[in-house]
Amino acid sequence: MAPRRLIPILSVLVALAAVVGGFWVWQSRRVQQVDSAIITRPAPELGHQAHQLLPNLTDAVMVVPDRPHDPQEIRADDRARRITRVRRFTVSTNSQGYRGPEIPEAASGTRILCVGDSVTFGWGVSFAESYPSKLSQLLGVETVNVGVPALKPNHMGNWIEARAASFAPDVILFTARPNHARPHPYREYEHALTQAAATGVKVGVVLPPISTFDAFGNSNRAAELQRVQEIAVRVPGGPIPVLELTDAFRAALPRPGYVMEAHAGKQVVRQLPENTVVMSPVAPRRGLAPEIVAAFESDPSFAEPLFFDGGHPDAAGFEVFSAAVATWTRQQLL
Structure with a gap:
């Protein structure tokens, strides 16, 4: 197959792999073989197929693949036989429906709002091991983790437009790559960043690291970074600083x-x-x-x-992740 015809297929696959945490959550609603708690609810107000975390969860147990995997493996009838290597972690949410403790109405100092998908949420690790928690410790500021598994950039933009102001953040970290499963991933990404910039708050874009086992992600990385940087420059109120984390992971x-x-x-x-x-x-x-x-x-x-499933950092990976974000945030946004 010619490379030009192959790219759309790979784009869909990689985008699905990037949100496989969310797919595993939704799949667990219907399949008894998957021993995971239900942790999300539909959120149509944020867009098609959007969802948010359920509030007041206490140590909800998640059982997820502990190796790189094709999303088709999760949909297969014999997935319990195919995927025997799993990891377990727990999820607790506050009354507002976000991972972690209750969020005070007013910040005592600088507040960073961490918006993103399963990477920001901390898929596969404890809340204390997630990058927003580590970032708070490194910078000595308050971070608010509003990450939701499988949240897409367009959902993130809609969430920021509707809800970010209620948290009165000093900085918004927009942590996600374009959703290549969509027909116009960069157009949607630009719209989402425009929504974030319209808040008047300082915004930074963090592109999560790409696993070496993500063939398409690595082949597309340079072109994707260039497109995101171009978007970040032309967004009203820009340029928005952009941090690509793959190099930090390779350097480790x-x-x-x-x-x-x-x-x-x-x-x-x-x-x-x-x-x-x-x-x-x-x-x-x-x-x-x-x-x-x-x-x-x-x-x-x-x-x-530094990775556990071909798309999400493990605890050691989040140490590298948060250290790089802390240094960059201190230089660019604080």
Whole structure:
């Protein structure tokens, strides 16, 4: 298949993988095999298929894939057999329906509003390990985590327009990549940033790190960053500063684990820190080669440093994430 025809297919796949946390939540409503609590409710006021967290949750248990996976694996009838490597974490929400403790009406000092999807929410880790919590500690300011799994940029823009002012933030961190599952991902992204800038609050864009096991994300990274930077410049009230975190994650390597790179039609997996090639299967039309999936399933030590599922940082990853965001926020927004 020619590269031009392949890009739309990969775009949809990667966008779905980026929101797989939210899909897992919704799927758990219908499938008894998935031992996860229901933690969201529909929020049509924010847009088509938008949702928000349920309020007053206490240690709701989530069971999610602990390895990179194709969204089709979650939809498969035999997913319980396919995905045996899982992780558990708990979710508690306040009376306002956000992860974490109650949010005081007035901030005691600087308040940073962290808007985003499952990455901001802290999918797969505890609230204390999420990047907004770590950022608060590093900067000595108050952060408010309003991240929701699978929230899209257009939903985020609508949420900011309707609700951000009630939190009286000094800074808004807009943490998400364009949604390539949509026909016009950059147009929607620009509209969302325009909504954020219209608040009159300082806004920063954080592009979450891309896993080495995300073939399309890596091939599209440079072009995507350029488009986002162009949008950030022309948004009324801009330029909005942009932080792309993949380089910070790559700089934190090598550390023990496995990474993947696309080369000559193959998915080459290397073991760190030796950088030894351990397998190089032919790249499938989408997703990961079966040999790579089998390695993840059969060996718990077969893991990518700083990520746990090919899209979300683990606790160590969020340390790198929050440190980079803290330095950049201090320089650009405070």
